[in-house]
Every structure is written in C-alpha cells, then in structure tokens.
Amino acid sequence: QPSNLIWYAIYTKPRFEKKVELVLTQAGYEVFLPLISTIKQWSDRKKKVKVPIIPSYVFVRIDEKYLFDLFQFNGVVGILKYLKKPAVVKDYEIENLKIICQHPDVIESKKLADYKPGTPIQITHGPLTGLYGECVEVKGKQRLLVCVKNLGLEFVLNVPLSYIEVVKNNEPLNPQNGN
Numbered sequence: 001q002p003s004n005l006i007w008y009a010i011y012t013k014p015r016f017e018k019k020v021e022l023v024l025t026q027a028g029y030e031v032f033l034p035l036i037s038t039i040k041q042w043s044d045r046k047k048k049v050k051v052p053i054i055p056s057y058v059f060v061r062i063d064e065k066y067l068f069d070l071f072q073f074n075g076v077v078g079i080l081k082y083l084k085k086p087a088v089v090k091d092y093e094i095e096n097l098k099i100i101c102q103h104p105d106v107i108e109s110k111k112l113a114d115y116k117p118g119t120p121i122q123i124t125h126g127p128l129t130g131l132y133g134e135c136v137e138v139k140g141k142q143r144l145l146v147c148v149k150n151l152g153l154e155f156v157l158n159v160p161l162s163y164i165e166v167v168k169n170n171e172p173l174n175p176q177n178g179n
Helices: 017-026 064-072 091-102
Strands: 005-012 030-032 035-041 046-052 057-063 076-079 120-123 132-139 143-150 153-160 164-166
Touching (some): 005 017, 017 030, 030 091, 057 064, 064 076, 091 132
Antiparallel strands (some): 005 076
C-alpha cells in the first residue's frame, strides 16, 4: 500500500553511501542519495566526482514496520531519530534536496547563525521552483538569501526576488498552480 510508504534517513558507515544506495535499490527499495558534482584535487590530477551533500546518509521510502529490516544490509548502521522515534522526512524535503542536487551552483556557503529567522517563502519561478524555505537576508534590491532546511542541515541560496512568494500559514504552496 503506497500510503504507508514514508521517507526516512538511514545512517551509513562513512563513505558507504553509494554502496548502501546500490544494495537497497537492488533489494527493491525506493532510495534517494543526494549527490553533487565537485572537483577533487589529487597530487597528480584533478577529477570531477559526485559526492553526497549529506555525508553518511541515504533516504529510503519504506513502511515503518519494515524499517529495521534495513539493518541486514552491509553499511547500514542507524536511522535518524527525533524524540526517540524514527524521524519522518517529508516529501517536500526530498523534493528540495532533488532540486538542490540539480542546481548546486546556487548554494552559498554561509551559516544560518549569521542571520535572524524571517518570512517563510516558496520559490515559484525559475529552475528552483518548488523549494520551500525561509528568507534570511535581503541582497540589494533584487535578490534574497533563502535558507532551505533539510534534516538539520541548511542550504543558503541566492534567489531573485521575483521568483519568490510568501507562504501563508507555514504551508508550502502547490508549485503546479502557485497555491
């Protein structure tokens, strides 16, 4: 029953994210590993590689009653918990991560602690349509820094003001129709 399938964050051994993604996918699970391309420098060469944006985590969509079956797979060492229960990852948080993975160039390396919390927003235009976050700083007259939070991690994005709508009642807008 698809209605029982919920996203959870699975903790892996260090550098086991891709292996865990592979074995869980082969076992028939719906798995998401957020990766971005980066340039790695070695002493003799540079190489473009895909690295996890959240080290040691993969996301699995599964019925909660089967969650602990995942421990049979090599590399799975834990489940992200909140108040001693497996932490549910909302669908829109997974969608946010997918969008960020497609556009890593907009991630700006600033810490949320540098800003005061602001207005909840959703990006309604452009390549980042659908992202839900919070305004953290006005950049000039035309751009905002927007914080997108996922699983305790924060991504600060530099977004044109015209691409953003205020979210009322802290509910994400429907990106298809803007409401």
